[in-house]
Structure formats: C-alpha cells, structure tokens
Amino acid sequence: MNLLNIYDYEKAAAEKMPSAFHEYYAGGVADNLTLHENRAAFDRIKLLPRIFRDVRHISLETTLGGEKRPSPFLIAPAAMHKLGHPDGELATARAAASFGMPQILSTLSSVAVEEITAVHHPVWFQLYIFRDRGWSAEIVQRAVAAGCQALVVTVDVPVQGLRENLHRIDFSFPPEIPIPNLARAEHGQDNSSLLKLVNDNFDPGLTWADIEWLRGLTNLPIWVKGILRADDAQRAVQAGVDGIIVSNHGGRQLDTAVTPIEALPHIAQTVGDQIELILDGGIRRGTDVLKALALGAKGVALARAPLWGLAVNGETGVRHVLQLLHDELENVMAQCGCTAVDQLTPDLIYNPPQP
Numbered sequence: 001m002n003l004l005n006i007y008d009y010e011k012a013a014a015e016k017m018p019s020a021f022h023e024y025y026a027g028g029v030a031d032n033l034t035l036h037e038n039r040a041a042f043d044r045i046k047l048l049p050r051i052f053r054d055v056r057h058i059s060l061e062t063t064l065g066g067e068k069r070p071s072p073f074l075i076a077p078a079a080m081h082k083l084g085h086p087d088g089e090l091a092t093a094r095a096a097a098s099f100g101m102p103q104i105l106s107t108l109s110s111v112a113v114e115e116i117t118a119v120h121h122p123v124w125f126q127l128y129i130f131r132d133r134g135w136s137a138e139i140v141q142r143a144v145a146a147g148c149q150a151l152v153v154t155v156d157v158p159v160q161g162l163r164e165n166l167h168r169i170d171f172s173f174p175p176e177i178p179i180p181n182l183a184r185a186e187h188g189q190d191n192s193s194l195l196k197l198v199n200d201n202f203d204p205g206l207t208w209a210d211i212e213w214l215r216g217l218t219n220l221p222i223w224v225k226g227i228l229r230a231d232d233a234q235r236a237v238q239a240g241v242d243g244i245i246v247s248n249h250g251g252r253q254l255d256t257a258v259t260p261i262e263a264l265p266h267i268a269q270t271v272g273d274q275i276e277l278i279l280d281g282g283i284r285r286g287t288d289v290l291k292a293l294a295l296g297a298k299g300v301a302l303a304r305a306p307l308w309g310l311a312v313n314g315e316t317g318v319r320h321v322l323q324l325l326h327d328e329l330e331n332v333m334a335q336c337g338c339t340a341v342d343q344l345t346p347d348l349i350y351n352p353p354q355p
C-alpha cells in the first residue's frame with residue numbers, strides 16, 4: 001500500500017491491528033457524532049489563499065510555552081501505545097525527539113515516564129487528578145523527578161463518556177500490558193483491577209480549587225486540557241494556568257459536544273492575548289493545522305495520527321506520519337502565501353458574505 005497521507009495510515013492500521021485494539025484507538029462515544037464532526041468541521045472551512053508572496057523559504061518555527069520550537073506540533077496524550085506496537089510510547093518518543101517535538105505522556109501510558117524522559121525532551125505529563133489526592137500527588141512528584149517540563153491536567157473526564165462501542169465488545173486491556181505510572185505496592189501488578197481502580201477514581205468533585213492544590217505541589221507550567229467555552233477559558237486565566245488545550249477529547253467524552261475548531265475562535269478572541277492555546281481533535285491534514293493556527297492556536301496536538309503510524313510501522317511509522325504532516329503544512333502555507341506561522345491569520349479563512 002502506498003502510504004501517502006494520514007488516511008492511508010488509518011486504513012493500513014485498521015487492517016493490521018487486532019479489531020478490539022483498533023476499536024479502542026478509533027472509536028468515540030454513544031453515536032460517534034462528535035467524533036465525525038471533529039473531521040467534518042475542518043472540511044467545511046474554506047481558505048482564502050494569498051498570491052505573489054515569494055514563498056521559496058518556509059519556516060515552521062514558533063514559540064510555545066516560552067520556548068522556541070521547530071514546529072507547532074505536539075504529541076497529544078493517548079493511553080496504551082503498546083496496543084499499537086510492542087515498543088509503545090518509546091517508539092513515539094524517539095520519533096517525536098527527531099522533530100524536537102514535545103510529547104504529552106498520558107498518565108495511562110504503557111511505558112514508565114522515566115523511560116520516556118531518558119530518550120526524549122521535552123516531555124509534558126498528562127495528569128488525571130484522582131479522588132485519592134495522595135496518589136495523584138505521588139504521580140506528580142514522579143513526573144517532576146523524571147524531568148517532565150509541564151503538567152497537562154485533563155478536565156473533561158468528570159465521569160467516563162458512554163463508551164458503548166467498548167462495552168459491546170466487552171473490551172479489556174490485555175493483562176500483559178502494564179500501566180507503570182500507576183504502580184504502587186498496595187495496588188499489585190494486575191492491570192485489570194488497576195484499571196477498575198482508575199475508573200472508580202475519576203473524580204466528579206473536581207473544581208478550580210484543585211488547580212490551586214496542584215500549584216502547591218510543583219512550579220512546573222500547568223496546562224488545562226479539555227476546555228471548549230470562552231468563560232471557562234477566562235476562569236483558567238484567572239486561576240493562573242499557563243496554557244489551555246482546546247479539546248473535546250477526540251470525540252471520546254461528551255457526544256454532540258462542539259468541535260475544538262468551532263470553539264476556538266471565540267476562545268481566542270476572549271483570552272488569546274493572555275494565554276497560549278493548543279488545539280487537538282481531528283487533525284489529519286496540513287490544512288487542518290493551518291486553519292487551527294489561523295484561528296488562534298499556537299500549537300496543535302496529534303493523538304490518532306501518530307497512533308496509526310505506530311501501529312503500521314513502529315517508530316518509523318510515527319516518524320513518517322509526522323513528516324507527512326510537516327510537509328503538508330509547508331506545502332499549504334506556500335499555497336496560501338505564508339512563509340512563517342505568524343502569518344497565519346484569520347483573514348485566510350473564508351467567511352461567506354452575510355445576506
């Protein structure tokens with residue numbers, strides 16, 4: 001199969017992976033409406049390209065989190081990369097490292113945070129705050145000690161979404177795949193009971209006070225992942241967080257929730273001059289990235305795209321997927337008359353004249 005774009009990788013991964021594992025990666029919740037809208041919303045947006053701009057030299061360089069970055073891409077947190085390939089998150093880390101790209105490592109990764117930071121910088125750590133705050137504090141301390149450079153608190157899972165697709169196939173994680181960031185002597189090694197513990201530990205009682213609690217644990221930058229409303233974004237600014245990830249969890253939480261690309265403009269207009277925004281959800285094409293940056297995101301995070309690369313061909317597959325997206329972004333920037341990411345502005349987006 002000629003692997004020319006992310007959709008080719010998606011198809012190849014579907015053919016290669018055990019169907020239950022593929023369902024875990026690909027699926028959404030309930031009627032999969034938000035899952036599909038995450039793509040459709042990008043496809044509906046039309047571009048207004050600029051001409052005659054001398055686009056011989058394109059740079060993807062940007063700044064994010066106060067640092068210079070080679071590109072606006074990040075790896076989004078996704079649980080259990082070992083379902084895709086035996087090297088799991090290590091393969092993803094090595095591929096991301098070759099692009100100098102931050103990897104946001106999931107709390108539920110199948111490789112320990114220390115093994116990832118040994119091969120890759122920068123690593124940001126995605127945190128689920130559990131009912132057992134002592135356990136959460138231990139996880140934070142471990143991530144800090146391992147050298148992670150930011151914490152990303154996921155805030156859109158007060159309870160688990162309606163994963164009917166997984167219930168229907170009676171999905172469970174294979175017992176031989178570990179969840180090492182959660183290892184604690186009293187929890188034992190059996191990850192099926194550990195996962196039950198995690199599910200029982202998602203805390204519907206979380207509030208903004210928990211960000212204050214987290215601030216007391218570490219000086220690392222704190223990002224909040226899963227905001228879709230401008231008033232929540234404003235509240236995040238007041239709470240002193242360092243950045244916001246505009247996200248609907250890849251269509252895996254609240255079905256019919258608004259898509260990140262539709263929510264972004266209002267959030268960017270409200271807080272975009274005060275705080276950095278990353279968008280994730282549905283990024284499969286260079287034009288998606290261009291649209292997100294034009295509408296106010298500083299960066300974009302990728303979950304399923306690198307997972308498809310991983311499943312097809314391990315580290316090499318992730319590397320190729322990331323290369324494809326870099327190349328596509330450069331190509332479409334040139335066609336839009338842009339040589340640098342700061343030239344990606346809202347006027348590139350076509351708005352039909354109002355009657």
Ligand SMILES: Cc1cc2nc3c(=O)[nH]c(=O)nc-3n(C[C@H](O)[C@H](O)[C@H](O)COP(=O)(O)O)c2cc1C
Pocket residue numbers: 024025026038076077078079106107108126154225247248249250251252280281282283301302303304305
């Ligand atoms: C298989 C899978 C596992 C995920 N696990 C996590 C997780 O552990 N923590 C988290 O904050 N988000 C998780 N997400 C959500 C992603 O971080 C991200 O918000 C979303 O998937 C981005 O959309 P995309 O998959 O279309 O790129 C997961 C997504 C997938 C596909």
